[in-house]
Amino acid sequence: MWTVCVLGGMLSSYFRCSVLLVFPSMLGSRGRSYLMIFVLHCLYQGPIANIQRNVQDVAFSMGCNIDLQISHSKVMWRVLTEPFIQVLQEIVVSSILQREAQNASRAFQRIRDEVMGQYGYDSFGQSPAATGSSTQEQYAAKTMMRCDCE
Incomplete structure (x- = not known):
């Protein structure tokens, strides 16, 4: 301009x-x-x-x-x-962890059997040690097995 x-x-x-x-x-x-x-x-x-x-x-x-x-x-x-994530995947897949878990379960199996036996249960947990025809009789039998007084 x-x-x-x-x-x-x-x-x-x-x-x-x-x-x-x-x-x-x-x-x-x-x-x-x-x-x-x-x-x-x-x-x-x-x-x-x-x-x-x-x-x-x-x-x-x-x-x-x-x-x-x-x-x-x-x-x-x-x-x-x-x-x-890699560590967690290795833990989940790891066979060593699975073996350790099975060893721990086996180690406590004897204790579990002993405790269940004291309370009147079969070691497999399927049926009670005492048999009765009615529920009331089964309950009474289990109670008697649990009591140390008799």
Whole structure:
């Protein structure tokens, strides 16, 4: 815009005359309103447009940053839980654990048989040691076997 004014001032006498005629009107009320519009236009083209672009860039950057944080959190969670999942799968599948559980069950079998025998139950747990025809008689027989007083 300034180059047009400079070239117009250098080459055209009509342009110089119109500028000289416009200059006094700039000092009046209409000139101030035109000048204010020109200043606002320059502000909008410069700093305000720059602020708007900066705000858009910040919003884009924050959105990108949040997406990166989400994806990195997912990766970190997978990396952190993977060893625990592998250990748990090995424990479940492990034959050593199964053998140890069976050995523990066998070790307590004698104690379980002794306790069940004291209370009048068969060692297999299928039928009571005393037989009776009715439920009342079975209950009385079990109670008698449990009592140490008789």
